[in-house]
Amino acid sequence: MADETTETFTTERAFACPPQDVWDAITDAEKLSVVFDAPVDFTPEAGAEGTIELSEADGGTRVLLVEEVVEGERLTLRWASLTEAPTRVTFDIAPSGNGTRLVITERSLQPTMMLAGAR
Secondary structure, three states, X not given: OHHHEEEEEEXXXXXXXXXXXXXXXXXOHHHHXXXXXXXXEOXXXXXXXXXXXXOXXXXXXXEEEEEEEEOOOEEEEEEXXXXXXXXXXXXXXXXXXXXXXXXXXXXXXXXXXXXXXXX
16 A cells, blocks of 8 residues: 555544543544534445545545444545545544544545545
8 A cells, every 4th residue: 555645644643531532533523523623424334435525625525435443443544625635534543542542544545545435
């Protein structure tokens, strides 16, 4: 997969709550809508499709594909808009001390990669 990407951005956050709370926040469309401050419609099941209705300034509507779900540990989405190249976003969750560590990695993909998983 290394030749599929053009850029990678990673950020890490620590939360003073159990991993299940963080998992619930990224896999529940209503809660994820609060995180993105935009309507999100998806089901956290591999192969499911959905949308994120971002503002035009933020790239507009993104169509997403759920690539991987490892219950309580990892969620990987591939998404794209009409104005921006597709990216793969992975949310990795792990216990850390008395809380939870969330690592979010976003990788830019070649434009043809959005269609690679399409039916």
